[in-house]
Amino acid sequence: xxxxxxATVERLMVDLLALVEPVDWSTxxxxxxxxxxxxxxxxxxxxxxxxxxxxxxxxxxxTMEDLPGVLAVLEAHISNATPG
Numbered sequence: 001x002x003x004x005x006x007a008t009v010e011r012l013m014v015d016l017l018a019l020v021e022p023v024d025w026s027t028x029x030x031x032x033x034x035x036x037x038x039x040x041x042x043x044x045x046x047x048x049x050x051x052x053x054x055x056x057x058x059x060x061x062x063t064m065e066d067l068p069g070v071l072a073v074l075e076a077h078i079s080n081a082t083p084g
Contacts, residue, residue, distance in 0.1 A: 001075045005052070009070055012047045016040050030065040048074065 001009075014021060017028070017035045030036050045061055048054070048070070054077040056064075064070045 001071050001078070005074065005078070006071060008051055009048070009067070009074065012044065012051065013067065013070070016044055016047065025067045028066060044070075052078065054078070 010023070010025075013019065013028070014023060017033060017040065019028070019035075027033075028036070030041055031038075041061070041064070044064070045056055049056055052074055054074065056073065056077070060073045060077075063073055
């Protein structure tokens with residue numbers, strides 16, 4: 001994952017979760033963070049799919065419990081993408 005891609009993901013999460021920067025990402029987890037409920041999770045999925053041109057599976061969505069999980073899912077999709 002490039003620094004620019006990581007920054008994009010962080011920006012999406014900061015905006016959706018209304019986080020105050022600087023963010024201690026080790027404390028931000030799906031359903032442990034008050035603002036990160038199932039509706040916000042699906043909004044994050046939609047924003048990520050649009051921003052990165054990917055389609056996330058149910059398994060992908062369930063894996064995205066924190067920033068490292070989100071980045072790992074996206075990295076797998078981006079590295080498997082073939083130029084069209």
